[in-house]
Amino acid sequence: MTAVHGGVLGAAYLAASSPVHRLAPHLKLVAVLGFALVVVATPVDAAWSWAAYGGYLALVLLAAAAAGVGPARLARGLAIEVPFVLFALLLPFVAQGPRVEVAGIAVSESGLVAAGGLLAKATLSVLAAVVLAATTEPRALVQGLERLRLPSLLVQILMFMVRYADVVGGELGRMRVARESRGFQGRHLGALKVLGPAAGSLFVRSYERGERVHLAMLSRGYTGRMPGGPATAVPAQDWLTALTLPLGAAAVLASGLLLG
Amino acid sequence: MTAPAPSLLVEDLAFAYPDGHQALFGVDLRVERGERVALLGPNGAGKTTLVLHLNGILRGGRGSVAVAGLPVDQRNLQEVRRRVGIVFQDPDDQLFMPTVGEDVAFGPRNLGLPEPEVRARVAAALAQVGMGGAADRPPHHLSFGQRRRVAVATVLSMHPEILVLDEPSSNLDPAGRRELAEVLESLPVTVLMVTHDLPYALQLCPRSVVLDGGVVVADGPTRELLADPVLLARHRLELPYGFDPRTVP
Numbered sequence: 001m002t003a004v005h006g007g008v009l010g011a012a013y014l015a016a017s018s019p020v021h022r023l024a025p026h027l028k029l030v031a032v033l034g035f036a037l038v039v040v041a042t043p044v045d046a047a048w049s050w051a052a053y054g055g056y057l058a059l060v061l062l063a064a065a066a067a068g069v070g071p072a073r074l075a076r077g078l079a080i081e082v083p084f085v086l087f088a089l090l091l092p093f094v095a096q097g098p099r100v101e102v103a104g105i106a107v108s109e110s111g112l113v114a115a116g117g118l119l120a121k122a123t124l125s126v127l128a129a130v131v132l133a134a135t136t137e138p139r140a141l142v143q144g145l146e147r148l149r150l151p152s153l154l155v156q157i158l159m160f161m162v163r164y165a166d167v168v169g170g171e172l173g174r175m176r177v178a179r180e181s182r183g184f185q186g187r188h189l190g191a192l193k194v195l196g197p198a199a200g201s202l203f204v205r206s207y208e209r210g211e212r213v214h215l216a217m218l219s220r221g222y223t224g225r226m227p228g229g230p231a232t233a234v235p236a237q238d239w240l241t242a243l244t245l246p247l248g249a250a251a252v253l254a255s256g257l258l259l260g
Numbered sequence: 261m262t263a264p265a266p267s268l269l270v271e272d273l274a275f276a277y278p279d280g281h282q283a284l285f286g287v288d289l290r291v292e293r294g295e296r297v298a299l300l301g302p303n304g305a306g307k308t309t310l311v312l313h314l315n316g317i318l319r320g321g322r323g324s325v326a327v328a329g330l331p332v333d334q335r336n337l338q339e340v341r342r343r344v345g346i347v348f349q350d351p352d353d354q355l356f357m358p359t360v361g362e363d364v365a366f367g368p369r370n371l372g373l374p375e376p377e378v379r380a381r382v383a384a385a386l387a388q389v390g391m392g393g394a395a396d397r398p399p400h401h402l403s404f405g406q407r408r409r410v411a412v413a414t415v416l417s418m419h420p421e422i423l424v425l426d427e428p429s430s431n432l433d434p435a436g437r438r439e440l441a442e443v444l445e446s447l448p449v450t451v452l453m454v455t456h457d458l459p460y461a462l463q464l465c466p467r468s469v470v471l472d473g474g475v476v477v478a479d480g481p482t483r484e485l486l487a488d489p490v491l492l493a494r495h496r497l498e499l500p501y502g503f504d505p506r507t508v509p
Contacts, residue, residue, distance in 0.1 A: 227369030
C-alpha cells in the first residue's frame with residue numbers, strides 16, 4: 001500500500017547523475033522556458049520554418065541524450081499532448097480559405113499550416129518539459145521556482161502539494177480498498193452516488209489536515225513567510241551549459257530570419 | 261536566592277469555543293523543571309484544548325499560562341512557541357517540509373538563527389532521536405516510528421523548555437514504542453505527555469494528572485493513580501487486560 005519510490009509525483013523523475021541532472025533546477029527552468037518562447041515565436045508559414053523546427057528538434061533530442069532520457073520515456077511524456085493533437089487534427093477541416101487535396105480529401109490550406117505549427121510547437125515544448133521532469137525531482141523544481149522569485153504563497157502551495165500528494169493519494173487508496181472490500185464495483189452510473197460523497201469526504205479530510213498542518217506550523221513560530229535556507233551561488237559555467245538549449249534555438253531562429 | 265520558575269504554570273484556566281461549547285472550567289497545573297508528567301483523561305476531557313493553550317494557539321478565556329515565568333500573551337507569542345515544543349499526534353501533520361532536514365530546520369529558521377547554528381541544531385536534534393543521517397530523506401520514505409521520532413526532533417531543534425507530546429505511542433508497533441521511550445527518557449527536558457496509554461505513562465512519567473470535564477480531578481504519583489480502580493472507572497480510564505501497576509518494576 002506504500003506509494004512507489006518517490007511517490008506519485010516523483011514518477012516522472014529518472015534517477016541518474018547526468019550533467020543535466022546536476023544542473024541547478026532554476027537554470028533548467030529558465031532554459032526550458034526560454035526554449036519554449038523561441039519555439040513559439042517562430043513563424044509557421046515562412047519558407048524556412050520547417051528547417052528551423054527541425055533544428056529545434058535536433059537540439060531538444062541532444063539535450064535528452066545528454067540527460068540519458070531514452071526515446072521510450074520521451075514518447076510516454078508526449079501522452080499529455082493528446083488533447084492538443086485532437087484539436088489540431090480538427091483545424092484543417094473547420095478552417096476557412098483556399099482548399100487543397102490531401103489523400104483525396106479537400107482540406108483548408110491555412111488550417112493545415114496552423115495545425116502543423118500547433119503540433120510542432122506543442123511537441124517541442126513538451127519534449128523539453130519531459131527532459132526537465134525526468135532530470136529534476138519535484139521538490140527541486142519547487143526550489144527552482146522559489147529561486148526565480150515566484151511569489152512565496154504560490155511556492156508554498158506547490159511545496160505542500162508535493163509533500164502531501166502521497167498522503168492524500170494513500171487516503172484515496174485506503175478508501176477505495178474499504179469500498180471494494182464490501183463488494184462495491186464502480187462500473188455503472190449508479191456508482192456516482194457512492195463516489196461523489198467519497199470525493200467530498202476526501203476533500204473534508206484534506207481540509208482538516210490543512211488546518212492541523214497550519215497549527216503545527218504556528219507552533220513552531222511560522223509567521224506567514226517560509227524561512228529559506230542558504231542559496232548557493234551557481235558558477236557561470238553552469239549557466240552556459242543550461243542556456244545552450246535556448247541560445248541554440250535562438251541562433252536557429254536568427255539565422256532563419258536573416259537568411260530566409 | 262529564589263527557586264527557578266516552574267517550566268509550566270497554569271492557573272484557573274477556563275475556555276469556551278466560539279460555538280459556546282465550554283471545554284475548560286478552571287484548570288490549575290504546575291510542572292517543575294525536568295519533570296515528566298502524563299496528562300490522562302477520557303476523550304472530550306479538554307486535553308487538546310489545554311495543550312493548545314500552552315503555546316498560545318488558543319487564548320482569550322479566563323486564567324493564565326506561564327512558561328518558565330513568561331506569561332503566554334500576544335507580545336510573547338514567538339518566544340513562548342520556542343519554549344513550548346508541541347509534537348502533534350499525526351507525524352504527517354508535523355512534517356510538512358520536503359525533507360527531514362528542512363523540517364527540523366523550520367523552527368530554528370523562524371527564530372532567525374544564523375545558518376551555521378541552524379545546521380548544528382538540525383544535526384544535534386536528529387542525533388538525539390537516533391535519526392542522524394536521515395536529513396536528506398523525504399518524510400514519506402520513513403517508517404511511522406521514524407517519522408514520529410523526527411517529529412520530536414523538529415521541536416528539539418528549537419531548544420524548548422518543555423516538550424508536549426500528544427499521544428506519542430499511538431499507532432506505533434512495540435519496537436517503535438520502545439525506541440521512542442528510550443529517546444524520551446534520554447532527553448534532559450521537561451515533558452508533558454497526553455496519552456491514553458496508561459502503561460506508557462507509568463513507564464515514562466513518575467507523576468500523572470487526570471483531566472475530566474474540563475478540570476483536574478486527580479494529580480499524584482502515576483503508580484498510585486493507576487492502582488486506584490475507583491478513580492480509573494469514574495473517569496473512563498482502563499488498564500490493558502492483565503496489567504497490574506503494582507507489580508511493574
